[in-house]
Amino acid sequence: MTRDILSEDLADAIVTTARTATGDSLRSVTYFTRANFEQLYLREDLQQDADLNDFVGHEWQGYKQTKNAYQQSELGEYRFTVRAFENGYLVRATTDRQGVLITTDGLSMGSYEEIAEAIERILREESGKE
Numbered sequence: 001m002t003r004d005i006l007s008e009d010l011a012d013a014i015v016t017t018a019r020t021a022t023g024d025s026l027r028s029v030t031y032f033t034r035a036n037f038e039q040l041y042l043r044e045d046l047q048q049d050a051d052l053n054d055f056v057g058h059e060w061q062g063y064k065q066t067k068n069a070y071q072q073s074e075l076g077e078y079r080f081t082v083r084a085f086e087n088g089y090l091v092r093a094t095t096d097r098q099g100v101l102i103t104t105d106g107l108s109m110g111s112y113e114e115i116a117e118a119i120e121r122i123l124r125e126e127s128g129k130e
Helices: 010-025 053-069 111-127
Strands: 024-032 037-042 083-085 088-094 098-104
Touching: 010 024, 010 037, 010 083, 010 098, 010 111, 024 053, 037 053, 053 083, 053 088, 053 098, 098 111
Parallel strands: none
Antiparallel strands: 024 037, 024 098, 083 088, 088 098
């Protein structure tokens, strides 16, 4: 498969990291930038026809709004988002230029933190910011 917005190496690193951290709980992995996105992994038992355009746009906008809204918070710097849904969970890990959405079945909060930190590290390394 030819990648349009990211290299095969980066795509493989992201999926491998997500898969290693979540095991069989991994549902999907989507890489995104402000202008584009690419679904890197979708578990076989899930619908292949989901419209990700609005979904990714909302998450990118949500990242920017969340980061801005909590800049001066006593909670500290924003790190990642976990969203709970009826049929699974979403983790959003982002840098200023790119991000990854990972959906899973239920995991512990510690597992989500590990996933987000590992994905953010990969993204920072790719951007040359580490």
